Amino acid sequence: MDKINLLVTISVITMFISLFLALFLVTVKTEHKLSNRLFAFFLILSAIDMIGNINSLFYISLNVRVFISSFFLLQLPTFYLYVLSVCYSDFKLKQKHLIHSVAFLIANLILLPHFYTVDLPSKIRLLEKSSSIPEIQFNHILMHIQMLLYIVAAFMILRKARKIYLENYAGASIESLKWLFQFTLALSAFYFIALVKNIFKFTVYLNISEGLKIGLLIFEFFIIFWYLYKALNNPSLFRNIDSKLKLVSDIISEEKKIEPETLNEDLLRLKKYMADEKPFLDPALTIQDISNSLDIPVRELSVLINHQLGQHFYDFVNTYRIENTIEILKDSSKSKVTVLEILYEVGFNSKSSFNTAFKKHTGNTPTSYRKRLQNKYL
Structure with a gap:
């Protein structure tokens, strides 16, 4: 019971901080509106992802609960777009960027015939056998492949942007790229721990999975505060470069x-x-x-x-x-x-x-x- 209360308490606090920071980023007057909005959306997605930890406080239907859990597949694509917007001054959202929602759509379409559209007893039976259900196994594999690809892609963007900056600029933007690299590294560690947690989730060591879940929430809490500290104390940190520049x-x-x-x-x-x-x-x-x-x-x-x-x-x-x-x-x-x-x-x-x-x-x-x-x- 104590572990459950701790999980709920940390989740509520982290959700509140995430949503408060998202509101701040959306409303603050700045020239980097797109970057702020993308990171605000990333924070909102993270907050929504935590709803599953506080379902004991209010009733959430299984359909909604599973659908909310799939929002995880939008988090890293949003962060990747955020990295692009911070690195390149002329970055704009276009229709082609909708391709980053494909994994989210696939994950939900796969569950449509055998989960979303069936009766409650069938849903419960499916979740009880989740470790052996092909659709759920596929979604877990899809989630982890996506996790790896987007983290690698974010580091590649940062590496290229740093080279372009060093070859064309002599200001302080390199500090922004250094910090963003550190932040991406912290997120990589977070998602790696999440991967380990999910592995233990399908074993007999469920207590390890639960312990890692609490650790992840605390880790996420400190990552969000770190971002807030950097953003408020270094308003000139977030500058970017022209994407038309070549190496x-x-x-x-x-x-x-x-x-x-x-x-x-x-x-x-x-x-x-x-x-x-x-x-x-x-x-x-x-x-x-x-x-x-x-x-x-x-x-x-x-x-x-x-x-x-x-x-x-x-x-x-x-x-x-x-x-x-x-x-x-x-x-x-x-x-x-x-x-x-x-x-x-x-x-x-x-x-x-x-x-x-x-x-x-x-x-x-x-x-x-x-x-x-x-x-x-x-």
Whole structure:
């Protein structure tokens, strides 16, 4: 009885938080409306999925209960679309995206003749023998295959988006992709535990399945709070890129080889422009901005930096920012300027990305580098 009460209590609290956060995401004023609505829908689906845990509080017919359980097949497709919307600024929902509801429709159509349309005693007999009924076995296999495919697809999208970002941008969006990768990793762990729970559900170890169910609810509770914390404390975190941008490897395979003389000439112009005009001081600098200033096509400039120089655009720009940082740190007249003030001055808008870039370039943190300089001149 205590275990049942605990399950119901955690389910009710998690449902309330999920629905409250969904309402917040739908009503808050932001430029990322589609992303918010997709994640709100994901939260609503998660809340609906928990209704099965609280059916002791009110009557739910078997048809409705089974239909609600199939909503699980819409959760990961919705999360996948959410990942796309966060990664790509020009993402829009289209009719073709309805294909992501196919598994949900198939699962319910399979149950139509032998479950939804039969009398109550027949439904009960079917559920009692669920472990040996072909329709239910098929739906469980379908659910787990879908789970694997969508998690892999989400990681592939994130991997490609990260590469495109590094090759074309020099702002803070990489932090968004890092966080979204971590969040997807947490969801992957959640669904893996759910898979293990379902395996034990059809064995004699039902107590293990019930224990994992409670663990999953607590895990889900903390995941939702984690998302809320990140969204509220980092409103600028959720930025995205243009899906029309291509990877440099794809550009090279599509285009004819650029003449070495042209590359050398463009490289000299690029380095002079970076040194004289200091465009890297703009925290939102993109490869398109430099392309417009130098009148070099983006595709050629991308090949020049990412392929010819062997650097991502992100690292290329950060190199100039770090070199500028070192100049400031060496300037004795600016010894009282804080590291935080310096990072904003040289074009960074994230302390974590600044520290990572500085350590990658010098092997030291900004603070330890400054102390070494001070000790050197004492």
